[in-house]
Structure formats: C-alpha cells, structure tokens
Amino acid sequence: MRAVRDAVFVQEQRVPRELERDDLDPRCRHVLARDPAGIAIGTARISPEGRIGRMAVLADWRARGVGSALLHALLRVAREDGLHQVTLHAQAGAIDFYRVHGFAPVGERFVEAGIEHLAMRFRLDHPVAIEDRATAVATTAAIVLVARRRLWIYSRELDPGLYDQPRVIEALRSFGTAGVGGEARILLQDAAAAQRAHAPLIGLAQRLPSVFALREVEDPVDRTYPSAFIASDAGGYYFRPLGHRFDGEAESHARARARQLAEGFDRVWERARPCSELRALGL
Template identity: 35%
Template sequence: MSSEPTQELDVHTAAWDQQQDTLRALRETVFILEQGVPRDIEWDGQDATAVHVLGTLQGEPVACGRLLPGGKIGRMAVLAPHRGRGYGAAVLEALINAAREQGLETVYLHAQQHAADFYARAGFVPEGEPFTEAGISHVAMRRDTGLGKVYGNGIAYPEPFTRWAVALCRNASREICILSHDLDHRVFDDSELATALSALARRAPQSRVRILVSDYRPMIQRGHRLLALARRLPSSIILQQLNEHPDWKGETLVLTDRSGVLCKPAESDKAAFCEPDSRARAERYRDFFEELWRHSGPHIEFRSVPL
C-alpha cells in the first residue's frame, strides 16, 4: 500500500461503445496479465448489455466494474498501485446504486475467495460452498439493494445494535453523525467503530464525523475511544454537548452520508431499526440532527489535554 495521501476517485458510468478500449485495458492488466484468466473467459460477449463503472484519478483510469442485466456484479478491478485506498468500495457502491436505479431488489456476485471479506463489509452474504472459476477459488455472495426497505427491525440494544453501527459506519463515504445521551460505552467505546470513524476522518479533507452528547461526564471519568479520537483529530471529528431541547426524547442515532439510518427510540431497548439506504427517512433524521446541532456547542472537557 502506498503511503501517499489518498486522492478522491471520480466514479462514473462508462458507455461500452465509447470507452471499451479503456475498460478492456484495465481488465486486461488485472485479470489476464496479473491473474492469468484466459481471454476467452474474460471476454464473454456480455459487455455490450452491461452497465459499466469507471474510476479515474485526475483523468487516469485506475478502477472499473460492471453490472449485468440480471443483477450480477463482476469484473471489479483496481490497478495494483492504487489498491488499499477504498477505490474498489467506491466502484462497488456505484454499481449497487445502478442496480437500484434499475429497480433491482438484490445483486449478486462471484467473489474471489481472498476478497470475500471485502464484499462482506459491503453487506454481501455467502451462498453455498466455494467453487473454482477460471482456475481461481470463488464464493457466491448476495445482498439486498435496499430500495427503501428496512434491513433490520426490532434490533436489540446494546447488541447487535453495536454491530449494525459498525457495519453502517464502515460503509460511509463522506459523513457520520452520532447522537447519544452519554456515548454509551457498551456501544460506542468499541475498537472497530473507532477504526471505522478514524478511517473516514482520514480519507479525504471533506470527510467529517459529528458526535452529539448530552451527558459528557461518563466518558471523561472512564475515558472513551471516541473522545480520544476527537481530541486527536479535532478538525474532522467534532464532539459537542447538546443543551436541553424539547424535541429530543433521548433517541440514539447513527446517520451516514445522506441515506443511512440506525435509530434506537428512547423508550425501548428492543425496537431499534436500521435502513442503510433510505434517503427519505434519512433526510427526516438529518434535519432533526441538524436542529439539535444548532443547539449544541463545544465543551472545555472535550479539548486535548496538554502534556
């Protein structure tokens, strides 16, 4: 992995009849030359009917993928010098969005087995036993596209609420907003969650994590991973104290980008729900969060402690 700062990938759909030379060159490099996939398998005659996604850095093609009419995602490729920077995830997200636009409720793929964890982090679930394809071990995987459906309903708190929070934050690309009475240690003082927030904060200059709490005392007294993160990265992880507000009844919220919602109502520890991709519901909760944010402010206890 390169130590150079990660540049933001420009991801867009690419018409096969206009950009096939570019797409073929990428796939030739990754699949045929690097992985040894036979040409007659790689060029299967289905590209003309597929939706293609191309990722470029300052105009240079570095990543691609395709979506077949039946919902199969494939030909996910990132040039070797650019791996490990989240570019594959950006291409995958664009392909899932394309599936939603086509009205597809599910997508599936044949993941190379070494990459199964990557797809699992994006919500794909294995189906069946591993198999060999083009001389490489694969596993079939599938996930819902969302289309406004509730992924999880009646989620118990603190578990598996914590796991849902981690999964949602791992898939965020630009912003995470968290609302919690006291940033409950059982949920938010979690190493995997802290890693996901730190990764987003460092990904690009415009990335942002905002955390809103009412009672700061438990995290100060016990210490807290997210408090430590906010002190270390104060320009991108912003922690503020919420003053009393008549509209807030004690809900716990995790919001990601413009479409992800994880919510626990104040009155129940067994009625949380998660919608990873519902812009309509996310907009309502985002407006609510913004209203509370306007009634919040920094607290002296959140500042870095001088050595």
C-alpha cells in the same frame, strides 16, 4: 477498464484472458475509479439483470475505500434502473467485504475460473440487520468511507467497542483529512464518560477541530432518547434502537431515511451545549 481488469484478474490471479473478457461487457453499465492524476485504479460492472461482476481494484489502492465506492456506485445504478435486488459471485477472499455491505450468501461455495466463489444477493427494498460487533464496526467504517461532506453521529458515550476500533478511527481520519470541507457532528449523552474512557475519537477531534464538532444533549427530553445512529450525506445509515447495543439496521443508499435522521439530529444539535472541555484536554 481493461487495463485494470487485466492487471488484477489475468496477471495477478492467473485467469485466462479468454475467460475474463466476455460478450456481456457491451450490455453492462460500468463504473471506473481514478486517482487524483486521472489514472484508472478500479472498475466494476452491472448487467441489465442486476448481476455485479468484474470488481477489480489495483493492489496499491486496496483497503482505502475504492471497492466500497465502486460498489455503492453500482447500487445507485441498480436503483436508477428500478431493480429490486442485485446478485454477484464473490471470490472467497472478498466474501466478508460484501457481507458487511449487506449482501447475503445464497447456496454453497463453488469453483469458477479456478477460484472458489460464493453466490450472494443484496435486496434493494429493505434494510440489512446488524447483529454483532464485527458487522457493526465494518458497517460504520463503510458508511464513513463513502460519505461526501457530512456525517451525523448520535452516541451515548462514543460507544466503546465501536468508535474506539482502529478500522472506524482510520475511516474517520480519512474523512477528516480528505480536504473537501467535510464536517462531522457528534452528539453525546454523556461526554464525561467518553472523557474518562480516553475515547480516541476525542483526540482525533482535537487534532481536526475544523472537521469534528462535539456537543452534549442537555434537554431532559433529549437525554431520554434511547437510540444511537450514524448517517451520511451519501444516503448511508446505521440505526440502533437501543444505543448501548450493536443490534440495529443499516442501508447504504436510503437518502430519505438518512435525511430524516439528520434532520432530527440537527434539531437536537441546536439546543445542545458545545463540549468545550473536551477540546481543552491533552488526551
């Protein structure tokens, strides 16, 4: 843990070691990320009061989901400890990372250890509102990156502007190639529209057919369903009441709600038709 923090904070960011190490460490709960060889690549901590800090990921492992996994682990700890909210001081370059994970700014920016920061807060007792495409894309990618083995995606036509975005496609590709026996079920209301749009997710499903399965709803009642969502077996979900819009709500650790969405999805899945024509296309 100290080796990772020294590499990131002391050597890379030039934070004095006497400031980086403090008396709070022994009181905190810490999480550690390791690579397949068991080498530490990331770490973070949370205090008994719910203050997240010392989030550090080695340079070679950034933008690969390690930070999201560490953050989700800390949020699980916070819920286990019965906390209603968590707080942190986000470095300026990491504000967007925390924002898309549901953290809200508190107050104005300030300088700490010579680096610009912003105080942020995450409420553990209610969903986060999603109001624009950029947040929708980041939220969807984050849900995919921390999924364990199962994803459920209910979409009208693979939502142009969302499931065709490089960030989301790359997250889905990482899920599909993780080699953990994962499965992503994708339900469409209009498979032909997705086909005409040359949706990149169709091509990914063709290359990884053992992971990605697509079906189209046929029941008239199912076809009137107005919403869209993604849910994972890690408890994350992003639900949009109107499937053609990005407006909706999301939570990263809401197992009951994610399970509810998955169970409703599976009932529709059983009576939907397999999209065999999409697998045959050389898009």
